[in-house]
Amino acid sequence: MTVEPVEQVAAARRRRKATDPALMVALALSVAFVLIAIVWPIVSMVGTSLTPEAFPIFQRYLTPPQGQVLINTVIMGVLVATVGSAIGFLFAYVQVRIPLPRLLKRFMHLMALLPIVSPPFALALAAIILFGRSGFITRDLLGMDFNIYGLQGLVLVMSLSFFPVAYISLSGLMRALDPALDEAATNLGASRWRTFRTVTLPLLLPGIASGFLLLFVEALADLGNPIVLGGNFQVLASRLYLAIIGQYDVLAGAVLGILLLVPSLIVYFVHRYYAERASVVSVTGKPSGRPAELTHRPMAIILTCMAMAISLLVLLMYGTIVFGAFTNLVGVDNTLTLKNFEFVLFGYGLEAVSDTVLLAGIATPLAGLLGVVIAFLVIRGRFLGRGALDFGAMLGVAVPGTVFGIGYLLTFNTPTEIGGFTIFPKLTGGAGLLGGAVAIVLVFIVRSVPGGLRSGASALQQIDPTIEEASVSLGADQATTFRRVVLPLIRPAFLTGLIYSFARSMTAISAIIFLTTPQTRIMTQQILNETNAARFGNALAYCVILIVIVCAAIGMLYLVIGSSTRTGRAADPTEPAVSVPSS
Amino acid sequence: MTEPAVVQLERLTKRFQSPEGGGVLAVDDVSLELAGGSFVTLLGPSGCGKTTTLRMIAGFETPTTGRILVDAADVSRRTPDKRQMGMVFQSYALFPHLTVFENVAYGLRLRRRSGSDLRKAVERTLELVNLVGLGQRRPSELSGGQQQRVALARAMAIEPRVLLFDEPLSNLDAKLRVSLRAEIRRIQQQLGITSVYVTHDQSEAMALSDVVVVMKDGRVEQAGAPDEVYRRPTTRFVADFIGRANFIDAEVIAPGDGAADVSVLGQRMRIPAAAGLQAGSRATVVVRPESIRLGSGDLRAKVRRSIFLGPLVEYELDLGESVVLAVDPDWMGHGLHEAGEEVACALSPEQAYALPPGGSDELVPKDPEAAALAES
Numbered sequence: 004m005t006v007e008p009v010e011q012v013a014a015a016r017r018r019r020k021a022t023d024p025a026l027m028v029a030l031a032l033s034v035a036f037v038l039i040a041i042v043w044p045i046v047s048m049v050g051t052s053l054t055p056e057a058f059p060i061f062q063r064y065l066t067p068p069q070g071q072v073l074i075n076t077v078i079m080g081v082l083v084a085t086v087g088s089a090i091g092f093l094f095a096y097v098q099v100r101i102p103l104p105r106l107l108k109r110f111m112h113l114m115a116l117l118p119i120v121s122p123p124f125a126l127a128l129a130a131i132i133l134f135g136r137s138g139f140i141t142r143d144l145l146g147m148d149f150n151i152y153g154l155q156g157l158v159l160v161m162s163l164s165f166f167p168v169a170y171i172s173l174s175g176l177m178r179a180l181d182p183a184l185d186e187a188a189t190n191l192g193a194s195r196w197r198t199f200r201t202v203t204l205p206l207l208l209p210g211i212a213s214g215f216l217l218l219f220v221e222a223l224a225d226l227g228n229p230i231v232l233g234g235n236f237q238v239l240a241s242r243l244y245l246a247i248i249g250q251y252d253v254l255a256g257a258v259l260g261i262l263l264l265v266p267s268l269i270v271y272f273v274h275r276y277y278a279e280r281a282s283v284v285s286v287t288g289k290p291s292g293r294p295a296e297l298t299h300r301p302m303a304i305i306l307t308c309m310a311m312a313i314s315l316l317v318l319l320m321y322g323t324i325v326f327g328a329f330t331n332l333v334g335v336d337n338t339l340t341l342k343n344f345e346f347v348l349f350g351y352g353l354e355a356v357s358d359t360v361l362l363a364g365i366a367t368p369l370a371g372l373l374g375v376v377i378a379f380l381v382i383r384g385r386f387l388g389r390g391a392l393d394f395g396a397m398l399g400v401a402v403p404g405t406v407f408g409i410g411y412l413l414t415f416n417t418p419t420e421i422g423g424f425t426i427f428p429k430l431t432g433g434a435g436l437l438g439g440a441v442a443i444v445l446v447f448i449v450r451s452v453p454g455g456l457r458s459g460a461s462a463l464q465q466i467d468p469t470i471e472e473a474s475v476s477l478g479a480d481q482a483t484t485f486r487r488v489v490l491p492l493i494r495p496a497f498l499t500g501l502i503y504s505f506a507r508s509m510t511a512i513s514a515i516i517f518l519t520t521p522q523t524r525i526m527t528q529q530i531l532n533e534t535n536a537a538r539f540g541n542a543l544a545y546c547v548i549l550i551v552i553v554c555a556a557i558g559m560l561y562l563v564i565g566s567s568t569r570t571g572r573a574a575d576p577t578e579p580a581v582s583v584p585s586s
Numbered sequence: 587m588t589e590p591a592v593v594q595l596e597r598l599t600k601r602f603q604s605p606e607g608g609g610v611l612a613v614d615d616v617s618l619e620l621a622g623g624s625f626v627t628l629l630g631p632s633g634c635g636k637t638t639t640l641r642m643i644a645g646f647e648t649p650t651t652g653r654i655l656v657d658a659a660d661v662s663r664r665t666p667d668k669r670q671m672g673m674v675f676q677s678y679a680l681f682p683h684l685t686v687f688e689n690v691a692y693g694l695r696l697r698r699r700s701g702s703d704l705r706k707a708v709e710r711t712l713e714l715v716n717l718v719g720l721g722q723r724r725p726s727e728l729s730g731g732q733q734q735r736v737a738l739a740r741a742m743a744i745e746p747r748v749l750l751f752d753e754p755l756s757n758l759d760a761k762l763r764v765s766l767r768a769e770i771r772r773i774q775q776q777l778g779i780t781s782v783y784v785t786h787d788q789s790e791a792m793a794l795s796d797v798v799v800v801m802k803d804g805r806v807e808q809a810g811a812p813d814e815v816y817r818r819p820t821t822r823f824v825a826d827f828i829g830r831a832n833f834i835d836a837e838v839i840a841p842g843d844g845a846a847d848v849s850v851l852g853q854r855m856r857i858p859a860a861a862g863l864q865a866g867s868r869a870t871v872v873v874r875p876e877s878i879r880l881g882s883g884d885l886r887a888k889v890r891r892s893i894f895l896g897p898l899v900e901y902e903l904d905l906g907e908s909v910v911l912a913v914d915p916d917w918m919g920h921g922l923h924e925a926g927e928e929v930a931c932a933l934s935p936e937q938a939y940a941l942p943p944g945g946s947d948e949l950v951p952k953d954p955e956a957a958a959l960a961e962s
Contacts, residue, residue, distance in 0.1 A: 183679035186646055189666045190673040191693030191744055201692075205683045 025482035030386065033377050037395035039427075040445050044410025045264070045402060051413055052257040060258040073262060076223060076238040079157055083222035086162040088215045090313060091169025092207075097310040098170075099177040100297045107311075114314040115171075117321055118164045120553040122510050122527050124227035125546040127160045128534060129320035131232070132333050134159075139323075139334055152234030161228055163317060165221045169214035172278075176210040182295040195299055209277045216274035220267050224403030226513035227527070231534055239263045240513065243405050247517055253412065260406045271401035328543035343544035352545065355524035360552060362440060362523070363508035366447035370504040373448065374455020375497055379489060381456075382463040383471070393456070400453040404514030407449060411442050412517055431518055438522030443515050447508040454507065455500025462496035463489070498564045505556050509549060590622035590780045591656050591747040593643070598652035600638050600804075612638040614804035616652075620797075623778040625771070627791040630801035631827070636784045637752060639801075643782060644750050645669050656747060672741030673750040676757070678733050680725040686712070686736050687721035693744035711743045714773055731762045738770065742777070749774065751783040755790065767793055788828045792816070800824045816874075818939055820860055825872045825941075832873040832910040836940065838863045846940055851885060851905055851933070859940035868943040873933060878903070878912035881920045883932025889923045899923075903931065 051057070063069045094115050098108055118126065134141045134151045141149040151159075184206070188198040229241035243259040246252045297303045327333035331340050346352055374396075380386075381393045415430035430442040470492070474484040490497065512527040519528045526549050533542035600613040613635040620626050628636035641647040643654055645666030654662045661669055672693075681689050690708045691699075699707060712718055715735040725733055734754060741749060751770070755763045771794050774781050785791055791798050792812040799809040800823075808815055808824045819825035822833060836850035846859035850871050863869055880901070887903035887910075899917045903910050912931065923929050 181677050181679055183675040183677050184681060186644075186666070187673065187675060187679040187681070187740070188692070189646075190644060190669075190671065191740070192667045192670070192696040193692075194667055197696070202681055206681075208683075 023481035025480065025485075026380075026384065029376050030380055030384070033373065033380060033392060033396075036373060036448075037392060040449050041395055041398050044407060044414045045398070047414040048257050048260050048264075048406060048410040051254065052261045054254075057254055057258050060255050061261075064258065064262060072237050072239055072242050075154075075236055076240075076263075077266075079154060079161075079229075079236075079238055080219045080222045082154070082158045083161040083165065084215045084218040086158055087166040087218040087222075088169045088211060090162060090166040091173055091214055092211065093306060093310050093313075094166070094170040095174035095177055096297075097306050098174050100295065101303045101307055102296050103307060107307075111310055111314045114317045115167050117317060119167050120506055120510075120557070121321075121324075121550050122227075122530055122546050123164070123225065123512050124160075124231045124530070124534070125324055125543075125550075126164050126320055127156070127228050127232045128327070128539060128542060128546065129323040130156055130160050132323050132327055132539070133320065137334055143334075150234070152232060153236040156232045156234075157228055157236065160232060161222050161225060163313075163320070164225075164228070165218050168217055168221070169211075172214055173207065173210055176207055180206060185295045213274050213277040216270045216277065220271050220274070220401070220403075223263060223267055223270075224405065224513060226405055226516060227531060230531065240403070240405055243409075244516070247409065247412075253409070256409045257413065260403075260409045263403050264406050267403050268401055324543050324546050327539060328547045330540060333539055333543070340540075343540040344548075346541050347544045347548055352526075352529060352541070355526050355529045355545075356548060356552075358440075358524050359509060359526040359549075362444050362525070363447060363505055366444045366451065366508050367501055367504045369444075370448040370451035370508075371455050371497060371501040374452045374500045374504075375459040375490070375493065377452065378456050378459030378463055379485065382460050383468065396456050397453050399449045399451070404446075404450065404511065405516075407446055407514045408517035411446065415442055439518060439520040440523050442518050443523055443525070446514045446518060447504075447511065450511060450514055451500075451504035451507050454503030455497070458496040458499040458503070459493055462493040466492050494564060498560060501560050501564070502557050505560070506553050509553050509556075590778050592622045592658075593620040593748060593780055593782070594618070594653075594655040594658075595620075595639070595643070596653040596655065598639065598642060598654065599650050600635070600642060600647060601650045611804050613642070613649075616801075616804070616806055618799060618806065618809065620780055620782065622780055624796040625774055625781045625783065625794055626797045626799060627783045627785060627795040628799050628801055629785060629788060629791040629827070630807075631786060633803075634801040635804035636786075636801050638804075640750055640752055640782055640784045643748070644671055644673050670744070670746055671748045671750055672744055672746035674734075674737045674741050674752065674754040676753045678725075678737040678754075678757075680733055680736055680740070682725050684724075685721065686717065686723050686725070686728070689725065689736055690721075690739045690743045692740065697744065707743060711739045714742070714776075715739045715769070730758050731766060734758065734766060735769075738773070742773070742779075746779065749779045749781040751781065751785075753785055754783075755785075756787075763787075763790070764793075770794065792828070798828070800827060802827075817937075818858065818860070819872060820941070822870060822872075822941060825939075830875055830911065832875065832878075832908075834871045834873055834908055834910065835943075836869045836871045838865055838867050838869050838940075841865055848940055851907065853884065855933075855935040855938075857935050857938045857940045860942065862942045863940060870941045870943050872939045872941060873910065874937065875900070875911045875913040876915065877934050877937035878910060879932045879934065880912060880914050880923070880929055881931070883930050885931045885933065887929055887931050889925050889927045889929060891925055892923055894922070901929075903929070 052061075064073060094111060097103070098112065130151055131138070133139050134149060134156070136142065136148070136150065138149065138151065141147045141151075150156075180203070184202055185198055188202045189195075193201065223238075224240065226240045226244060229236075229238045230244055233241050239259055239262055243256055243263065246255040246259060297306075323333070328343055329339050329341070330336065331338045331342075347356065377392060377396050381389055411431055415427070418429045419427035428436050430436050430445070431439055436442075466489070471484050471488060474488045475481075479487065510527065512531065515525055516528060516531070519525045526545055530542045530545045530549075533539075533545065595616055595618045598613055598616045599611070602610045602612055604610055616635070616639060618626070628639055630636050638647060642649050645661070645664060645668075649662055652662070653660050656669075681692065684692065687708055690711055691704055694704050694707055708721070709718075712721060715738055717732065717735050717739060720728065720732065725736065728736065734757075737754065754770075755766055758766065767790055783791075783794060795812055797809060798812050798815050800807040800815065802823055808820045810818075815824060816828055819828065819831075825831040825833070834850055836848040838846055838848050839854065840847040841859065841863040842856075844858060845856055846863050846869070847854060847856050848859075848869055848871065849855075850857070857871060859869070885905060887905050889901055890904050890909065891902040893900040898913045898915045899922060901912045901914065901923065903912050
């Protein structure tokens with residue numbers, strides 16, 4: 004439209020120059036955070052891997068036979084992204100376009116959200132119990148000799164774990180699609196299938212592509228599932244784990260980190276491109292009325308049955324997790340017992356539970372606040388390098404967690420000294436600051452800030468800057484305006500950021516697996532240890548406790564912050580938690 | 587060009603099931619006959635059933651009872667893609683992923699047109715709506731008015747039997763609305779396509795239509811030529827919805843055929859009248875503000891308020907037993923009147939219209955929520 008440039012100029016004019024002291028402090032803190040906690044570790048890892056000694060290692064992993072690891076990684080990423088996107092699309096379509104009883108929709112929606120609040124490889128454990136060599140379904144029920152370990156198991160479990168990301172972004176897009184578009188196509192003579200093929204699908208394509216790429220990045224970065232379920236099928240993430248934990252080979256770790264980092268970054272930024280284009284959908288006119296419903300009954304029934312089958316599978320797997328947590332050795336000795344929970348809650352595991360909750364609890368408000376502050380700076384501030392600040396902060400999701408793990412090891416394992424003065428203490432390892440807890444909290448924050456940043460930014464974009472100008476004209480300074488006007492207005496987005504941060508910190512594994520110390524036990528790390536030692540009961544009990552804690556925390560956050568939200572948005576506390584990284 | 591289609595609506599009724607189990611009667615026994623090539627407007631407040639009626643003609647809603655005939659063939663059960671009707675949507679519903687050219691070509695490609703034949707047909711249509719040279723743009727690169735033209739071109743390109751418009755100008759600013767409605771009328775007359783147009787804007791309806799159908803609560807209140815509906819509104823609702831009207835209480839002295847002797851404002855007048863008036867009973871006389879002449883006459887009025895609008899001046903006049911609104915387009919001839927001034931005025935009996943008293947006199951539907959549900 005011809006008026007647009009004028010509006011853009013006006014919007015740009017409304018940006019604040021960073022001359023207000025509070026704004027200056029916020030800006031300085033944000034930049035320091037991005038540089039120290041995000042950029043520095045990545046640069047350290049890149050620097051380490053670009054030394055002459057690293058060259059032969061690159062050569063080893065880029066040629067056969069070790070090059071197979073890279074190929075495996077790509078195959079797994081593509082398959083998981085394809086299957087996950089397809090399931091996400093199916094769930095979104097059934098949810099938005101098929102008329103079903105509310106209870107049924109609610110159930111499928113909940114099943115789609117469960118994987119978000121659970122630890123990364125909870126589903127992998129359930130898959131082993133149900134479909135493994137001595138699996139309840141494969142061996143006991145079907146008498147099959149099925150091998151869950153390897154690509155097939157990884158694709159199954161990772162697709163089910165990651166599809167919610169695609170589901171939530173696609174269902175949002177489908178709801179935003181003007182139903183008159185479908186009607187216009189039908190009115191011009193297009194059949195149902197033709198309408199779907201030439202109108203609905205092309206309009207959703209950027210959204211599908213963006214979801215696909217995001218799933219690809221997630222699959223690449225996932226560490227827990229390949230360790231637990233990979234078997235002989237080695238991918239970069241599991242190879243990297245072996246290099247660091249098994250062989251203490253930091254150099255090989257750094258090289259593998261680079262191999263992981265480069266494709267992830269490329270794909271992530273292609274995803275950002277598509278995600279921005281996905282919003283083109285609503286450019287013309289405003290949507291009128293509810294989304295068109297699928298009136299073709301046989302098709303509706305088939306799609307519903309497929310989505311229900313997957314929902315029931317997810318339910319079965321979580322049921323297995325809960326059941327397994329209460330048995331001696333699920334599948335072998337199904338005697339009910341409480342000893343697993345005794346171990347986790349009153350025995351050895353208690354420390355891990357309290358440490359994890361404490362560290363995640365410290366990281367959550369810091370990450371939430373930092374995310375909103377950076378969002379405010381990026382959207383409303385006027386200073387050089389706004390884009391760079393946004394980019395830097397978003398690296399927290401674009402870069403695989405393991406890369407941060409190695410980066411932190413390389414950067415903060417020794418104190419940084421200049422001229423004999425320690426300007427930055429040792430953070431990692433048992434001898435690090437507070438037993439390494441500072442490093443873990445930092446990584447939690449790094450990984451969580453993008454969620455708060457994106458939800459905060461989109462909320463800020465919807466608020467007319469004149470509201471803030473009104474506050475300033477009445478005599479409030481920037482800090483007061485932010486506290487009294489902006490923060491209350493974007494409270495739902497702030498809440499989303501907090502929920503996202505807590506869920507993400509509690510379930511993090513890839514980023515902190517190299518950073519845990521005997522003084523800082525983390526639950527996900529303990530789950531991995533118990534799994535590797537084949538003590539499934541304990542591992543599953545940890546999973547159940549973790550899920551309960553995350554859900555309880557979401558409920559509490561929602562009660563404390565959400566109840567006083569007058570705008571009444573964010574009706575589903577868990578919903579926005581995942582829509583965030585995809586936007 | 588084939589003969590324009592004749593569309594008949596026969597006792598059309600649509601009942602929506604509300605989620606609570608109740609039903610909302612959105613369209614209630616509507617019968618209409620649309621002459622071939624005519625431009626018919628469905629006019630009414632929101633919730634009156636006009637959009638539902640249009641969507642039933644298009645095929646997006648199935649009538650609960652009743653039939654829709656196009657050239658005597660029943661199309662009520664035909665799916666929308668088989669009806670050969672072009673529709674212009676309120677939100678335009680342009681395909682944002684396709685260029686202007688491809689938007690217009692969409693329906694033609696479905697009719698197996700291709701190559702230079704297709705290109706020529708699209709270009710001809712774009713020419714008709716004054717969009718030559720914009721074929722390669724995306725909808726998002728066009729102004730609102732241009733998007734509207736593309737929507738019109740896309741609907742016309744398939745050479746539809748019937749053109750349907752669902753409040754197509756409501757998203758545009760006032761000036762553009764006026765110029766585009768003239769263009770819609772020009773194109774429709776040029777092509778002679780039978781058209782149904784939904785709006786709640788009475789001036790739009792009058793400017794465009796051969797026939798205005800005023801609807802209320804799912805029923806047709808009155809159907810007729812715009813001047814007919816304006817001059818001879820059959821109900822108080824129609825009189826009030828179309829233009830502005832004074833309703834003056836009167837007593838019927840002698841009813842007659844098409845006119846009646848009534849006593850109004852203390853004078854005996856012979857006034858054109860609707861049927862159903864009885865001697866000795868009350869009547870409501872509809873008087874348009876421009877039918878009250880100022881400056882001379884037997885009536886004495888006191889100016890309560892005057893509003894200067896440029897081309898005309900609006901007066902609130904106290905006539906003793908009633909207060910009326912009058913507009914004076916000739917204020918330059920005889921000057922302005924201040925509030926408090928006494929003026930002489932007259933009522934032209936031939937420009938008034940007498941109705942039976944009472945009847946539907948509410949502008950707002952009884953249950954606005956149910957009405958909105960029916961409309962959506």
